[in-house]
Amino acid sequence: MTEPTIKFLPEDLRNTHSIWLQKYKKNIVTKYGEDGIIDKIFDVIGVENKVLCDVGAADGKHHSNTYNLLKNKGWKGILFEPTKQRYKLLKELYKENEQVLPLFEYIGLDKHTDLDFHLDQLREKIPRNFDFLSIDIDGCDVHIWADVKRYRPRVVCIEFNPCISLDIYFLQARDLSVNQGNSLLAICEEAKDMGYELVATTQLNAFFVDRNDFDKFEILDNSPKAMHFLEDKTTHILMTYDGHLFLAGRTHHPWKHYEIKDDNIQVLPPEYRKWKADGRFVFATQDKEKAL
Template sequence: MDSINLYEKRIFSQNGEDGILEELFSRIGTINRYFVEFGVQSGLECMAKNLVCSHHWSGVMIEGHPLNYQHLRANYASFPNVITHYSFITRENITEIFSQLHVPREFDLLSIDIDGIDYWVWRELAAYKPRVVIMEYNASFPPPLKMVVAYDPQFMWNGTTYFGASLTSLTELGKQLGYALIGTDWSGPYLEI
C-alpha cells in the first residue's frame, strides 16, 4: 500500500483523516457502511461526518459531555441514519451501550477519541470486529516507548501529557485483537485494519 499520507484530505476531520478513510475504503470496500464514533464533541469536526454527509453512511455517535451532546443532537437531527447517544464511556459500560444501541458485531469503522482510557475501552470491545479502527495516541511517548494510563473510570484529561496510550502500546493491543497498524496521519491519529 502507498503511504497513507499521500491521501490526506481534511473535509470535516481535524487533520487529513477524511481523505485517508476515503482511500482506504475505496481499496478494501465496505460491508455495511456503518460506523461507531465516540468522543465526537459537537460532531462538527470528527471522523464520521464526511462519511455521513458525502457517502451516506449510518451509525452511532456517542458523547459524554452534556453541552457537547446537546450540540451533537441538534447538529445531526436531520440525519435519521445517525443515532446520537449521551453517555460517559467506561470499560464497564461500553459493551452494554453497544448492545443497547444494536451495534452489529461486524461493521466498517470504529473511531475512539476520549482523551484518556481509550486503550482500556478498545480492549473491552474484543467481541466486536470493526474493519478499521482509528484512534488518537499519545505522541509524548514515541516508539518504542510503552505507556498506558492507569485505568480510572472517572479519568478526565487535565491538559498534561498523561493521557491515553503510546503508539507502541496501542499497536500491541491491536495485534492481540487481530489488527495491523497501517500508519498515522501527519499529526498523530492512527489506523488499524
C-alpha cells in the same frame, strides 16, 4: 556552570513503502488529513455495511473523523458524547438525519457500561462487524477498544499521545479519571493482540484494520518507526556523569503551554552534582562520599 551544547536531531526512519496512504490525506472537517485516509482505506478493503460508531464524538463536526462519512457518504452511525454542551450541538447537527443516533452516554470500563453493553442495546442498528470505529476520549481509548469483545469493527481509528517517543511502551492506567494518553507503540502492541494491524497515522490518530485485510495494503513493515515520525515533539532527559539532568527536544507543554526548565528537574542539589578528580562522586550527604 558552563553550559553544554545540546542538539536534538531526530531522524526520520519512516519507510516510504509503508506510508503510501499518506499521499491521500485530505480534510473535509478533519485536521490532519484523516478524511482522505479513511476514504482510501475503504477503497482498498471495500465497504460492507456503511455503519460506524464514534466514541467521543464531541460536537460531531469539529475535527470529526466520522462527519464526512455520515454527511456526504450516506453512512449510518451511533455517536456517543457524555459532555452536555457538546451533545447538544451534536444532536442539533443530526436532528434531521434518521440514520444517525447521537447518545448522551458515558462509555465505561465494566460490563454494565462498556461499549459492548451499549451496542447490545442497539443490536438492531449495528452489525457485529460494523465498518468503522473511532475512539477519541483523551485517555482510556485503548481500554475502551480492548473491551469490545462481541463486535468486530473492520477499521479502527484511535488517538495516540504524540509527545511520547516511538520506542516507549506507555499504556495509561485503566482509570477514566486519568487523561494521559497512550504511546503509539503501546497501541500497536495491544492492537496486535486483538488481531489488528497499523496501516496509517496522522499527527494524532492511528488507523488499524482487521488482520485479515492487512495484506491488501502491501505494507511489509508497519512498526511505529516505519510508519510515523514525531519530529521534535518529544521531550528527552539526559543524565550526565555528575548527576546533572538536561533537557532536549520539546520543553513546552503543547496544550497547557508551560515551560519545563533544567532547574525544574534536578534530583540532586547543586552541591552534590560534582565529579571528583580522583574518581569519587559526591553523594548522599555533604560530609560523606561513596566511591564508585
